Amino acid sequence: MRIVRYAVGGERHYGEFTADDTGIARFEGDPFTGLSPTGRIDDVGDVTVLPPLGSPRIFGFAYNYASHVEETDRKVPEVPVCFMKPSTAVIGPDEAIIYPADGELVHFEGELVVIIGKEARRVKSSEAHEYILGYTCGNDVSDRIVQRKESAFGTLLIGKGQDTFAPLGPVISTGLDPSGLALTTRVNGAVTQSASTADLLLAVPDLVSYLSRYLTLLPGDVIMTGTPAGVGPIRPGDEVEVEIEGIGVLRNPVVAESL
Secondary structure, eight states: OEEEEEEETTEEEEEEEOTTSSEEEEEEEETTTEEEEEEEEEEGGGOEEOOSSSSOOEEEEESOBHHHHHHTTOOOOSSOEEEEEOGGGEEOTTOOEEEOTTOSOEEEOEEEEEEEOSOBSSOOGGGGGGGEEEEEEEEOOEEHHHHHHHHTTTOOSHHHHSTTOEEEEEEEEOSOOGGGOEEEEEETTEEEEEEEGGGBSSOHHHHHHHHHHHSOBOTTOEEEOOOOSOOEEOOTTOEEEEEETTTEEEEEEEEEOOO
16 A cells, blocks of 8 residues: 545545545545545645654664765664654655754755554564554755764764654555665755665664664654665755655755744
């Protein structure tokens, strides 16, 4: 399924794109408690596609591709490097990434994103798929100047967690095998990242298992799995696209902050 969350007529719904992508079959309910067809089709031109989740907890993994570790001139971490982004960082397709007024060096990071479907605690890697609802595209936008200053003292929040720094979408794709998906990031149409999720140092099942060993994962939690080599700067006026095989394209413009 390609589950999409959208707004039409002042109301929010979940649905599924029709085969020709011109309509959305509307559902009742949500993906976590159950979806039921209503028989109604909404025209794509009449809807606004929203982030696939309303206010998720966002877990991120840094340095999870060897190619990215190499380009940052670091060693492969001895333990997974985790961080969180606030739910207020989330935006959806075609929403603007706000470039901070005091920003100096802001980077894009295209990533495969895991969406947890049911409560998970102490899950084995071999059983992780049972707790995953599906996958979407993500962009771990990062203010590098702030990030580096925070990291020097063992923290990581403002550099990763500012409003609009977590674009997600366009759909939740279910039934995917996450072990070898093509990931491409483009800035203004030029390819900047081209990789496969086969190159993840910790594969998706291992990420779910690791987090659930120490904390309870909840339905609707989001796990950003890491970014490959090729990260780089964005500026107001740019457009960033993250495309992942089997999911689609997450597209966001970059706009200067207005004070």
